[in-house]
Amino acid sequence: MSTEKHKSGWVSVVGSPNVGKSTLVNALMGEKLSIVSNKPQTTRHRITAICNGDDFQMVFSDTPGVLRPTYKMQEAMMKRVGEALEDADVIMAVIDISEKYFPQELFQKLKHTKLPTIVVLNKIDLGDQETTARKLELLKEQINPTAIIATSALHNFNIRELKELLIKQLPEGEPYYPKDQISDLPEKFFVAEILREKILMYYQQEIPYSVEVVTTDFVETEKLIRIRCEIFVNRHTQKAIIIGKAGAALKRTATAARHDLEKWLAAKVFLEVDVKVKKDWRDNDMHLKNFGYL
Numbered sequence: 001m002s003t004e005k006h007k008s009g010w011v012s013v014v015g016s017p018n019v020g021k022s023t024l025v026n027a028l029m030g031e032k033l034s035i036v037s038n039k040p041q042t043t044r045h046r047i048t049a050i051c052n053g054d055d056f057q058m059v060f061s062d063t064p065g066v067l068r069p070t071y072k073m074q075e076a077m078m079k080r081v082g083e084a085l086e087d088a089d090v091i092m093a094v095i096d097i098s099e100k101y102f103p104q105e106l107f108q109k110l111k112h113t114k115l116p117t118i119v120v121l122n123k124i125d126l127g128d129q130e131t132t133a134r135k136l137e138l139l140k141e142q143i144n145p146t147a148i149i150a151t152s153a154l155h156n157f158n159i160r161e162l163k164e165l166l167i168k169q170l171p172e173g174e175p176y177y178p179k180d181q182i183s184d185l186p187e188k189f190f191v192a193e194i195l196r197e198k199i200l201m202y203y204q205q206e207i208p209y210s211v212e213v214v215t216t217d218f219v220e221t222e223k224l225i226r227i228r229c230e231i232f233v234n235r236h237t238q239k240a241i242i243i244g245k246a247g248a249a250l251k252r253t254a255t256a257a258r259h260d261l262e263k264w265l266a267a268k269v270f271l272e273v274d275v276k277v278k279k280d281w282r283d284n285d286m287h288l289k290n291f292g293y294l
């Protein structure tokens, strides 16, 4: 294989919260790297997912959904979106079938960018053919993208086709990462994310949005991997909710996380979880810095 023909590039995945960006990236990767939930604002960082083939390397930046920030953590989340767009070779803009428009700021970027832009209309399993066709037409008119495709990430519909469209737009070049690498984020990050996914799943209202998870220990022994995580909340009342009556809620959450971790790490896992309060951490520069947002 000649290196001249090898294609490499960064694909930034952007769109509103909850439209299925992370589900799409996981489907394109054929592997779950980004956590997914039915609640908006699941992704908080820029998640690198490296998709490798014999003659290409496509580095996805899965980003937080675009929103108007109301606290500092969300400001940091929106900064990640901006950075991902700056670094991109290709923009993959995701909108779902129920959504009327792209967020205004993003819409302007998409309209004026010189980068190849692939628009993905996702969740078409939730709409009828007529709506899908009408939306595709409208998006084509509004944005004039390089290509547009309708998908259902949940049902793996048109994912192979989307992948081909993206690869076509990659610039020629050598790989940025070794071909067996799938992310540049540390294992400890993904461990914390898996636990946060379970918190998104099992707790309601403001709780998932008030939580940060940090992996403090990750020790591999011959028999198992010993992991310790800390869950931080904004207030004492939230700590009580996380733990639940006689610790039942936390136990259920930790057990679900442990099951996923064992699958993901292909090893037996011992998971210890502590809950701590860091008052109003989402607006505190020092805490945000420690948590890797700033």
Ligand SMILES: Nc1nc2c(ncn2[C@@H]2O[C@H](COP(=O)(O)OP(=O)(O)OP(=O)(O)O)[C@@H](O)[C@H]2O)c(=O)[nH]1
Residues within 6 Å of the ligand: 016, 017, 018, 019, 020, 021, 022, 023, 024, 035, 036, 037, 038, 039, 040, 041, 042, 043, 044, 063, 064, 065, 066, 122, 123, 124, 125, 126, 151, 152, 153, 154, 155
């Ligand atoms: N019906 C249907 N649901 C989908 C599809 N793709 C994703 N979902 C669901 O939509 C919800 C949100 O998916 P995510 O992948 O977390 O969305 P996201 O855009 O990454 O969300 P943020 O990270 O919060 O911005 C989850 O419940 C997914 O299972 C799809 O094609 N069809």
Ligand SMILES: [Mg+2]
Residues within 6 Å of the ligand: 021, 022, 023, 034, 035, 036, 042, 043, 062, 063, 064, 065
């Ligand atoms: Mg996401």
